[in-house]
Amino acid sequence: MLKIAVLVSGGGTNLQAIIDKIAEGVITNTEIAVVISNNKNAYALERAKQAGIEAVCVSPKDYENREQFNQEFLKTLDSYQVDLVVLAGFLVVIPPAMIQKYENRIINIHPSLIPSFCGTGYYGLKVHEGALARGVKVTGATVHFVDEGTDTGPIILQKAVEVQNGDTPEILQRRVMEQAEWEILPRAIHLIANGKVTVKDKKAVVEE
Incomplete structure (x- = not known):
């Protein structure tokens, strides 16, 4: 079973497409472990909750600098031990440390x-x-x-x-x-x- 994290910043229409296609059996062998957003007002978080999926916000506004935010974001992502990270309208620059750690595991x-x-x-x-x-x-x-x-x-x-x-x-x-x-x-x-x-x-x- 492929465990995925979906990262979103806004409305989450692509997230909804993934949720629907898993429910319809078009996507097989897959579960969404978590939806993470950098924006606490992202409607995508509400979509996740409605589907019974854990929804988490890690906002850069809550940290003194970008380095702190990057570290906390990666720590949060790591805690779910996912196989694949899906960027679905995610408007944050992915830090090099995360790209290296998840090489060929972020789409x-x-x-x-x-x-x-x-x-x-x-x-x-x-x-x-x-x-x-x-x-x-x-x-x-x-x-x-x-x-x-x-x-x-x-x-x-x-x-x-x-x-x-x-x-x-x-x-x-x-x-x-x-x-x-x-x-x-x-x-x-x-x-x-x-x-x-x-x-x-x-x-x-x-x-x-």
């Missing part, structure tokens, strides 16, 4: 087809604003392992979504969530839980 969902519209500064609506400003006809989402870079880790799954005339960043964000993010993040967890993903030469090899 992230990014709302574009990496390497387009990713890296420093590309998060949330900014990704979709960038795609629309460039006039791309296809965008999508990517699930990747987290390494020391920003959106540079091995790519596990990608799904394309068409850009339509008249799209606003908000409309495009919603379509990418519904058609890509909520599909491939649960799928990636299912594949990892069933031993279908390995990392070789900094590339993720997926056996479907």
Whole structure:
């Protein structure tokens, strides 16, 4: 059984997709051990509680400096002894110590087809604003392992979504969530839980 921690900063729509897909049996061999947020007002914490999942907040506002926060966050995460950490809209920079400790055991969902519209500064609506400003006809989402870079880790799954005339960043964000993010993040967890993903030469090899 794959024990996962889901890290979230906001509403938790991707968390909800994971909860639903586990309940439906689409994700197998997996349980959510804890949901951790840096934001005590994150609705994701409420979603976790409603599903009977332990919900914890570790906020940087409660610590004197970022180093103290990082240490406490890692200590909290470690205490649940999870196999996989899932970043589902988590807007905190992951400290190098955590990346090293959980090498190839942290995955992230990014709302574009990496390497387009990713890296420093590309998060949330900014990704979709960038795609629309460039006039791309296809965008999508990517699930990747987290390494020391920003959106540079091995790519596990990608799904394309068409850009339509008249799209606003908000409309495009919603379509990418519904058609890509909520599909491939649960799928990636299912594949990892069933031993279908390995990392070789900094590339993720997926056996479907």
